[in-house]
Amino acid sequence: MAEFTSGERRNELPSERETEVAGGLADAVRDLVDATVRSEIDLDEQESIRAEIEALTARLRKEQLPASYGAAFGYASRRHHWGNAVVGQRNPIAPPVRVHRDSGRVWAEFVLGAAYEGPPGFVHGGVSALILDQMLGEAAASAGHPGMTGSLSLRYRYPTPLGPLRAEAEVTGVEGIKTHAVGRILVEQDDGGWRTNVEAQAVFILPRWAREKLAEREATGDAAPNPFEQG
């Protein structure tokens, strides 16, 4: 994929209206995704809707980034994560998970519908892994130790039903360039308590090229944010 090189916008923050409009468009596409999985309308009508969707896609593509969203805006931009597959407000594949940070801990509540299914009626085991990878990475970043996933292990204690869920994560230790984190997906029970359905542990590593980028940033006194900063 082509690399986006327009330096002038690398640090630009989205305006309030852009956040609202682009987020609203992505929300509408999320809803369309759910309707596409579940629709039972007749096939002629499906074909007619398909043609209209293709026309809308062509209108959206009249001006577009030459690459993925993050690649276009790069590590130095506060908006690169807008395209992220879990938290990206601009990405209709992302639920999106909105991460809260509270004294070294991160947590989120979100709803997973028909598009996130694995076994009938249950969240895909890999979707739980996807969300936990992001949450544990957010915990590492918010503790000041961002990195890329080096390893990730999941233990599935119970099948997780589609519907409202909670995820949490926190850092358990730091050794040089390695940050250890744990987390879990919880399901509310009939008695109002929360049960841990999936447990995760991960190690995040700050790779050499990212350390070099950070060093360069420090050396030049650039006001650009941390290359791995989330949100």
Add this chain to the structure above:
Amino acid sequence: MAEFTSGERRNELPSERETEVAGGLADAVRDLVDATVRSEIDLDEQESIRAEIEALTARLRKEQLPASYGAAFGYASRRHHWGNAVVGQRNPIAPPVRVHRDSGRVWAEFVLGAAYEGPPGFVHGGVSALILDQMLGEAAASAGHPGMTGSLSLRYRYPTPLGPLRAEAEVTGVEGIKTHAVGRILVEQDDGGWRTNVEAQAVFILPRWAREKLAEREATGDAAPNPFEQG
């Protein structure tokens, strides 16, 4: 979510035309998802497109499944996996990965675009986990030992660029209700060779309720497929 109970269609296979039309609609929505992440058109035009998408969603919802696709068609149906988040032809979130089976081994080649991004320009580590969970599960199922993920461990050896990728998996052992599988995501190198970027190992477990369903199926001589059969 409501359970779909219409017994008459539990084993129905989709017609050729339904496969083509519903698959084509999902393909069009996949392309719209990519355009939504990357679009740079002006905000008024984005708002106008959003309104048209909302109208199309309403048309798709005129008749719809009361639950997720798999929950609606259930374990006894050969079409329940059409909604699956990785391989589901009806699910715009799924790339979709088309799995090939060859003497105990499964493999797939697919392209991940802007919607699957984590770090700028790279596949989200959790998306690699999502795809590998499915691939290792397919290996277990195709070896005659289907199950739900009990544990999954991933080792990330190199960041995986967005673009064309390959995944493979195979079963390494079976102990009673536990099936062990391993797999990997590979990236083609400039010299034409393939490098393993992400490695996975997993244990799949056939839970009691699924064993009971299978036993019931055998006892009644029901021609319904295996509750976990893929594809």
